[in-house]
Amino acid sequence: MKTSKRTLLFVTLSLAILCAVAVAAWPGYGQGRRSLARTNAPAAPATVKKTTAPAGVPAVDAQWAAAAHQNAQLRDDLAWVFGGKAQHGWTIYAPLIAHTIDTDADADTPDFAQTLAHWQRGAGLTGSGVLFGDTLYKLVATWQSRRLKGAAYATPDQLLVAPATDFYDTSRPDDQRQVEKETYAAYKRMVAAAVADRSLGLTANATGELAPTEKYLKIVSAFRSRERQEILRKQDPQSGRAGLAVNSTHFTGRALDLYVGGEPVSTKDANRTLQTQTRVYRWLVANAERFGFRPYYYEPWHWEYVGK
Numbered sequence: 001m002k003t004s005k006r007t008l009l010f011v012t013l014s015l016a017i018l019c020a021v022a023v024a025a026w027p028g029y030g031q032g033r034r035s036l037a038r039t040n041a042p043a044a045p046a047t048v049k050k051t052t053a054p055a056g057v058p059a060v061d062a063q064w065a066a067a068a069h070q071n072a073q074l075r076d077d078l079a080w081v082f083g084g085k086a087q088h089g090w091t092i093y094a095p096l097i098a099h100t101i102d103t104d105a106d107a108d109t110p111d112f113a114q115t116l117a118h119w120q121r122g123a124g125l126t127g128s129g130v131l132f133g134d135t136l137y138k139l140v141a142t143w144q145s146r147r148l149k150g151a152a153y154a155t156p157d158q159l160l161v162a163p164a165t166d167f168y169d170t171s172r173p174d175d176q177r178q179v180e181k182e183t184y185a186a187y188k189r190m191v192a193a194a195v196a197d198r199s200l201g202l203t204a205n206a207t208g209e210l211a212p213t214e215k216y217l218k219i220v221s222a223f224r225s226r227e228r229q230e231i232l233r234k235q236d237p238q239s240g241r242a243g244l245a246v247n248s249t250h251f252t253g254r255a256l257d258l259y260v261g262g263e264p265v266s267t268k269d270a271n272r273t274l275q276t277q278t279r280v281y282r283w284l285v286a287n288a289e290r291f292g293f294r295p296y297y298y299e300p301w302h303w304e305y306v307g308k
Contacts, residue, residue: 064110064114064117065110067110068109069108071108071129071131072108074090074130075091075094075107076091080137082298083298090131090136093136093139095281096295101118102115102119103116107131114129116131120138147294147296147304148254148294148305151252153251154223154254159180159253162177162219162222163177168215169220170212176221177222178222178223178253179223179256182254183253186291186305187291187305190290190291190293191210191217193287193290195208195209200280200283201279215259216280217260217280218258219257220264220265220301221250221256221257221265222256223250223251223253224250226251229248254306255302255303255304255305257299260284261280272299291308292305292308293305
């Protein structure tokens with residue numbers, strides 16, 4: 001009896017061992033356990049997928065296309081600050097930017113991005129071809145560095161009273177139509193060149209000067225006395241540094257506000273955008289320096305005579 005029990009126990013243990021071996025060998029056994037182990041294990045470092053150009057497109061072309069795409073967004077959305085005021089995008093400054101980096105390409109094109117990258121490298125920046133804030137501020141610094149500097153307050157013998165027909169508002173009194181003499185002569189040469197450019201469609205009289213009915217390129221404001229500037233500041237106390245300066249270049253008689261479209265001197269974004277799209281403004285960007293004038297980038301109408 002005891003032998004039978006031992007035999008039965010041996011047979012039972014043998015069968016159990018055989019079953020365990022068979023199940024372990026069955027395909028898929030333990031898969032759930034290994035999956036759970038992987039889930040709880042520390043994640044492997046993520047692999048950065050390299051962006052490759054589409055078939056047949058060189059990688060360098062894909063780079064400039066990507067930069068162009070970013071510029072198309074930043075042109076309207078880039079957040080930055082000037083004169084204590086929040087600014088959005090750089091559409092208003094696109095003509096000046098294109099002139100500065102020496103390109104005729106639109107800001108949302110690969111050609112623009114590639115030319116910008118070349119300018120960035122020359123300015124000590126990373127040549128990404130993307131116009132982020134660092135590049136915009138570098139451009140602003142470049143424009144500001146080229147403006148009128150160190151010119152003293154104009155003395156009466158340096159000024160002349162320009163004819164009322166040269167002014168946007170012909171009713172301005174004599175003391176508000178004063179211009180520094182060299183600046184006025186350069187202005188007249190520049191206007192003559194603009195009139196001769198038929199693409200601008202400016203109306204001229206028989207002597208080749210701007211007709212009385214023509215508003216473009218007429219002088220809105222020239223020399224201002226300190227007293228006059230203070231009156232204007234009191235009329236517009238919110239103008240801040242981005243608007244009416246405490247120490248204005250208009251004190252020299254060498255700064256001219258010229259009519260380039262829209263509201264003559266409104267700093268509203270919509271107005272400045274409109275102004276920078278006019279043919280006259282774009283002509284000034286391309287040609288004013290030949291006559292000794294440099295722009296104040298923030299105000300499309302403001303041009304300063306620095307000489308040739």
